[in-house]
Amino acid sequence: MPPVLQLKGITKAFPGVLANDHIDLELNEGEIHCLLGENGAGKTTLMNILYGLYKPDAGEIYVRGQKAEIENPNDAIQRGIGMVHQHFMLVPVMTVTENVMLGVEEKRNGVFLDRAKVAARIREISHDYGLEVDPDAYIKDLPVGIQQRVEIIKVLYRQADILILDEPTAVLTPQEVEGLFKILRSLVAKGKSLIFITHKLKEVMALADRITVLRLGRTVGTVTPSEVTPERLASMMVGREVNLTVSKKPPKVGDVALEVKDLYVEDERHQVAVRGLSLDVRAGEVLGIAGVQGNGQTQLVYALTGLAPVLSGEIRILGKPVRKPTPRKILELGVGHVPEDRQRHGLILSFPIHDNMVLCTYYQAPFARGINLQEKVIVANAETLAKQFDVRTPNVFVPASSLSGGNQQKVIVAREFSRPIKLLIASQPTRGLDVGSIEYIHSRIIEKRDEGAAVLVVSSELDEILALSDRIAVMYRGQIVDIVPAAQASKEYLGLLMAGISPADAAKSVAPVAAGEVERVF
């Protein structure tokens, strides 16, 4: 029996980059095939070609042994290919039903939308594959985990049997990832074939039947999980040895750099999201805030960086009380911020890289003299930083939008870390990044700490928190439920706190601290 899908010699060039260079890929029936590769390796490009969004410069696609000309998404859909995109393709102001039927609407009397019929079909699919979702809910009210289900239902509704999932786990909580894996296994059990893209080696090892690794637009090789170790996969991706653990010296703790007392903050919908939170971070230490996303971490960081008003409570940065903080006031105190949403709060995507590198300092010498920007200095600065921080880009004049996710993040890190900062606030610093970039950014964060900066890291990746932190605070429903020293913290205990179990109850079932040092692999 031929493979359900064969890609042969797919090649695609964008101005200045060869995104896909003669890539071959085979997908067998009932298989989960993982596609691994650094940021910018060409995974999304390859899948977009398969789905008809891009036209390849060369190469052939065979579906069930037959040569397929896929000119647009309709051709792909007709051949049973469905795709869950890296960035969700859902219309937030429409209901689940409307999103699912879009493009293949059921009609009543030949004219009118038949929402009821589609909703019934959605319920059937939900039932068959364990994808619980309310067909009448609006997408904007659903958590990302459920939105993901809607994306999968969309694909199943179109009766796809080849499913492409492009980094479906990047924005999910650990529980949601577990749920997704169950769903994916049930899909395969029903004869579907899957291409699964991720950066997380653990997921690959847990899920894949076969793994294909891409690097710089080329296929490095195809292996099975039993043949390899995570370390081996990482070095195949990056092309060098990668250190999957963070090595760090014991902290040299100094004065309190950030002090928060009884803080209350609202979210955009005027719900109180941070309720009476207190913490402090000292110079030379990393305080990690663990917690399932949506427990007020975002609003906490917004308040600390001046992006959201404080309802009540006190914030002191380097001993100075901050009232009515604005982002600039806070930056000028010596605070660096790596924001959660890099495209919204970190970069101006349409600006060239060199301007993005001076977004917080453009008005100061040497970048400005009076009201004149010193273009030459700004460009020279960007070129130095790009080299120093290994930003992969043809030059510093291209817009930030043309960089891959990992390199966009490096631009932000370069900008923030090159200032003399005394307090670093980093939110989800490595979301969506490949192991190489994660290793790099982690080592930079530890470097800052060793230079004596106080660091506050917020992440929904427990492994990341464990790897970086000196102390770990667990946030639940807008409050810090417990703070434990990281070196001995037990993962199970933190997991229970994150799920909302009280410290007292959690301590009854597992020990809060493990015996001895624990090895941290991310």
Place this chain on the structure above:
Amino acid sequence: MAAENLSTKIPSRKRIATGIALLVIGLLMSVFFLPGTETGQTATFGLNLSSSAAILLPDMTLPVQTSLYVLVLIVVFMGAYHMARGIRSPGALFGVVAFCFVAAFLIWATRGRSLSLIGMLTSSLVRATPIALAALCGVISERAAVVNIGIEGIMLIAAEASVVTASLSDSLYIGLMVGILSGALIAALHAWLVIRFKVDQIVSGVAINIFATGTTSFLSSKYLQHQSDLLNNSGTFPIISIPLLSKIPIIGPIFFENNLIVYLMMIIVIVMHIVLYYTPWGLRTRAVGEHPKAADTLGINVYLMRYVNVIVGGMIAGLGGAYFTLGSVGRFDEVMTAGKGFIGLAAMIFGNWNPLGAFTSSLIFGFADSLQVKMQILKVPIPSSILGMAPYIVTMIVLTGLVGQAIPPAADGQPYEK
């Protein structure tokens, strides 16, 4: 615990401010309107359009001072209640207060005299017609994410094109067709520029407006004014009374005794509502306006959807243009659209980019317009030039007060790149 208290404490500051504003409005109403009145004075409002109507309603006679006191009290009460308890819906609050204010103004202006209320409401609908058509053009284009601020220009050109062809051919229907077609053509040009060449949508719209003002004025002064009998004298569509329906008191004369273009406008409102929310075409249009990339990945042709919607919008604006000439005065005057296209865009925003909302807010603008005309007739002691500003002032108040709250389609105004 503390958190819950906080969440109710914070909005209350805003509530107190709004409440105080309402109290001030109540105070202003009594300061403005009460002093000129006498005890026992009445104001009479006519409820029949003509004395030949099948069912004659008695005129509504209101005691001036008592009514004013009641209206002021309602506003003051709303303010106090809002401060104490909070009124959830800002729309309802705004609506009731605006109603009280306008009613007080009308009663004050009519004191000791009579005013045909139905006449005024009828002319509100008529005056709202071009505004509503402009707004509907805006709704359908912007739902597909193409901003068209050239509506004013499209209407101007359609107004001139339709009157000239109607005069020459001696057929109002041919004129109407040409008006609609010219609208479609200019909208197609706009679509082509902004979709194909990604020209800035505002720039293209402004260019259309400048081009339209210049060309129509030039043609008008060069040809139309000299041969006005031949070129600029079309006559207008007659009033058609719908049998039975037009006999319903109040509703009948307002909605069912109008000319063709007013009826078409109302039909378009309903049809557009159904199309947008109950058909595949509408679902796709809205998807293209909210998240074109998502639509594209589902095999929907984003560009085609945008072209068609913008051109259909142009046809509606063309109809609106024809209204100025064929539906109203039967001849073309320079710059006769007088900003109605822009007011239409305000109505679209106020109506939250949906057809029924756009229609309702057009009625408010039409009402402001008809109010100022009536007031001039009633010789209210306010200069007519200031009264004439009423529709534009309402536009500004609405835009400043509500623009922040209305939510446009997410991709509105952005070109789509694959």
